[in-house]
Amino acid sequence: MPTHIQEETAPTNFRARYGEDIVLRFNISNDEEIKALAEAADTLYLDVWESTDFWADIRMAKDIVSFPQVPSLLGLLPQSLQTSHTPLMHDLAQVIYESYPSGSPMHPDSHLQHSGFTPSLRAPNEPSSVSKDLFFTDYQPYSVIQPWMRLMASMFTTHTRLINIGMSYDGRDIKALRVGVHPTNSEQPTKPRKTILIAGGSHAREWISTSTVNYIASSMITRYGKSQAVTKLIEEFDWVFIPTINPDGYVHTWDSDRLWRKNRQETEFRFCRGLDLDRSFGFQWDGESTISNPCSESYAGKIPFEALEAKRLADWARNETENNNVNFVAFLDLHSYSQQVLYPYSYSCASTPPSLENLEELALNLRKAIYLTSGRSYSVSPACGTPYRSISAQSSAYAKMELGGGSALDWFYHELGVKYAYQLKLRDTGTYGFLLPKSAIVPTGKEMFNAVLGLGRFLMGNKGIELDWEKEAMIGDERVSASFARDQVRFWQGKAEAEQVEPEVESETSSRASDVDEEDFSAQTPIPRFDLRRRR
Numbered sequence: 074m075p076t077h078i079q080e081e082t083a084p085t086n087f088r089a090r091y092g093e094d095i096v097l098r099f100n101i102s103n104d105e106e107i108k109a110l111a112e113a114a115d116t117l118y119l120d121v122w123e124s125t126d127f128w129a130d131i132r133m134a135k136d137i138v139s140f141p142q143v144p145s146l147l148g149l150l151p152q153s154l155q156t157s158h159t160p161l162m163h164d165l166a167q168v169i170y171e172s173y174p175s176g177s178p179m180h181p182d183s184h185l186q187h188s189g190f191t192p193s194l195r196a197p198n199e200p201s202s203v204s205k206d207l208f209f210t211d212y213q214p215y216s217v218i219q220p221w222m223r224l225m226a227s228m229f230t231t232h233t234r235l236i237n238i239g240m241s242y243d244g245r246d247i248k249a250l251r252v253g254v255h256p257t258n259s260e261q262p263t264k265p266r267k268t269i270l271i272a273g274g275s276h277a278r279e280w281i282s283t284s285t286v287n288y289i290a291s292s293m294i295t296r297y298g299k300s301q302a303v304t305k306l307i308e309e310f311d312w313v314f315i316p317t318i319n320p321d322g323y324v325h326t327w328d329s330d331r332l333w334r335k336n337r338q339e340t341e342f343r344f345c346r347g348l349d350l351d352r353s354f355g356f357q358w359d360g361e362s363t364i365s366n367p368c369s370e371s372y373a374g375k376i377p378f379e380a381l382e383a384k385r386l387a388d389w390a391r392n393e394t395e396n397n398n399v400n401f402v403a404f405l406d407l408h409s410y411s412q413q414v415l416y417p418y419s420y421s422c423a424s425t426p427p428s429l430e431n432l433e434e435l436a437l438n439l440r441k442a443i444y445l446t447s448g449r450s451y452s453v454s455p456a457c458g459t460p461y462r463s464i465s466a467q468s469s470a471y472a473k474m475e476l477g478g479g480s481a482l483d484w485f486y487h488e489l490g491v492k493y494a495y496q497l498k499l500r501d502t503g504t505y506g507f508l509l510p511k512s513a514i515v516p517t518g519k520e521m522f523n524a525v526l527g528l529g530r531f532l533m534g535n536k537g538i539e540l541d542w543e544k545e546a547m548i549g550d551e552r553v554s555a556s557f558a559r560d561q562v563r564f565w566q567g568k569a570e571a572e573q574v575e576p577e578v579e580s581e582t583s584s585r586a587s588d589v590d591e592e593d594f595s596a597q598t599p600i601p602r603f604d605l606r607r608r609r
Contacts, residue, residue, distance in 0.1 A: 083170035090330070091166040096122060096132045098503060100157040106150075111474045113149040120332070120370055122506055123411050123498075124474035126458055130161060130503055132332070161503055169331045172280075172508045174211045178328055209288055209518060211511045212280050214327045215245070215320055218287065222248055222316075229294050232307055238315060239385030242338045245320040247385060250290050252297075253311035265400035269528070270390070270491075272315040273407040275350045275481065276334045277322025278507045281499050281517055282407040288518030289525055290314035292547075302545040305537055306529040310402070318382055319350055332507065336382055340367035340374075348372055351406075352479040353380035354387060356488050357420035359478030373479050383481070390489055403493040403528060404485040407521070410506050412451045413498040414439050417486040419456035419477035428492055435493055435531050442527035443520045447549030449500070456482055456496055493532070497521070519547040 083092075101107055101124075110129055114121055117137055122130040137146050147155045162168050173179040208221060226235035232254050238247040255266070271289060273282030293312060296303040306312075317323045321337035335347030345368040352360060352373035360373030378384040393399035416432040418424050426432060436453045443451050458473055477483075486494035500509055500517050509517075523546045530537050 081170070083164075083166045087166045087170045091169055091332075093135050094132055094165050095135050095138075095163075096130055096161040096165060096506065097138075097158045098161050099129050099131065099154055101126070101128055102153070102157075106154055107474060109149070109151050110154060113146055114474070115366075115369070116149065117146060118368060119146070120334075121474055123503070125411055125413070125452075126454075128503075129474050130506060132165075161506065168505065168508050172212070172331060172510070173327075174511070177214065179331070208291070209284065209514050212284055212514070213287075215317065215324050218283070218316055219246070219248060221287070222250055225250060225291065225294055229297070232297050233294050236313075238318075238389045239382070241319070241321045241385075242336060242381045243321040245324070247315065247318060247320060247382060249313050249315040250294070251311060251313050252290065252293055252307055254297075254308050255311075263398065265394075265398050266311050267309065267402045267532075268311040268313060268393070268399050269403040269405075269532075270313045270315070270401055270485075271405045271407070271525070272318055272386075272481075274315075274317030274319050274323055275406065276408060277317075277319050277326045277336075278332050278334055279407075279409040280326070280507070281409045281509045281513065283316045283323065284514045285407055285499060285518050285521050286314050286316045288514070289522050290316075292518070292522045293525075300545050302526060302530070302537070302540050302542055305533070305540060306526075309533055309536065310529065311399070315386075318386055321382075322347070334370050335372065336380055338379075338381060340372070342367045345372075348374045348380035350380050350383045351408075351481055352476070353378060353383040354479045354481055354484035356480075356484040357418075357478040359420065359476050362476055371475055377479065386481070387484065390485070394489065401485070401489060401491045402532060404482075404491045404495070405525070405528070406481050406485075406494075406496045407499060408496055409499045409509065410501055410503070411498045412449060412500060412502050413496075414451050414453045415456035415482070415496040415498065416453075417456065417483050417494055419480040419483050419496070421477070422455060422457035426486065432493065432495075435528065436495065438527045438531055439495070439497070439524045442523045442546070446520045446523045446547065447516060449520060451497075456480065493528070497524070516549055519549045522547055523549075 099106075099110055101110070107124075107129075110131075111121075113119075114131055117133070119137070120132040122132055124130070133146065170179070213221070222235055226233050232252055234251045236249050236251050238249050241247060253266070253268075271286055273279070273286040275282075290312075293303055293307065297307050298304055319336050322333055322335060325333045325337055333347070335349050337346055338348050339346055340348070347367075349371045352358075352363075352371050355377040358373065358377040360375070360377070363369045363372045364375055366372060374380055378387065390401065394401065414436045416436050417426045433453070440451045440453050443449055457477055480496070482494055482496045485491045499521070500513055505513075526542065526545055530540075530542055
């Protein structure tokens, strides 16, 4: 369980809102248990935080578990689930309070002010070496992210532009950074510009996804002209970074409810606002299951694309391809949590994507890049939940905690024709869940930056063969030693052997680069061996 050095105790308003809530992890062993747990969560209007094939994390009021005057959760579950659960957080209110930066609106009594940033990207009176990553030493609100994006575009005008994807329900801009160097010879017709889209913040409470998009963007922008690999990638592709697709929901998590998931769009029930953006896209939309319950955390609206921000993103992407000579070749949709690399399809495991082998191959490359950064193990699977080889054509009713239709992942892959589309669920595996400490921002950013380098190298093929890729990768938590470097070299050169030797653990005298989620890291299993050689 997470331990906390509590300098400040959560105030009364936090205790009133979250003090009686708990998060339980249920260990799942079969489809019947998944179905029963999903039905119970729906009946009691519970908040499903995350689920995999093996467990589900659910937030609920403590009295729902065993309060005698109401139907208890355990009473709705089979006997096998009534004892197979453990609490993840004993003091949810305190963990939530600690997730806010000092000086933010949710720390009204704090004498400290949120540092934000200055035009030099340095704190006042701080040497540059100390404050290099100042913007990423804490989570940043929308009101800070927007001027930071403008600043990046104004400082790096040769290869960075600030663009607007559209406007949210409450009238906020959905801004993005477009990074790329375009050919200047106008006499020759240009092919559609190959573009990679990286987005986060679809679900408002997943702050680490927003910070990670910004970290990747910053790392790419500031390395142009200095890093051969990054320079090559920016010349070969356009990169579009959208930190938060859901600005209204994101602002709401800072001003009112840290655990808010949906957007802030009005529904037919005045007291139940919000639609789930990642259930609102038009491909295989299955919103009928929640159409009568706007209070559901997965409410998809009454029709596809009713969620305004989802429609804005889809309209912008389609306009780019039809009118602006853009060819989207990859889409990374960042979420949290559970450490997974997911590929289409999300709506059903009964349908196999046409480019399954290519999707799997690149997914394993992304996973390997993450592991070689920090030792973190990410699982790889289709977003529907179970590998295709175990699903028959009659298994479309496979039990899941949440329906997967109407996802951005499936829409970009199937409707827009993006060959390499992934949903990446970032750290951790449940110790903190959506409330990942600020000390995890940079380590997570390094993992994903290296994954993006791997993505770019994969897409370039032989065009990048002359580059020394291992020199470009960031070193993460520094928990592995000599064989770590050797494995990196083999990986980036595309010569990894089928039988990899597990990296050795550093001695106890080695410096610790991160104290994040210590027990969670120790529980990580070694990455299974697999063949990284390109399929023929």
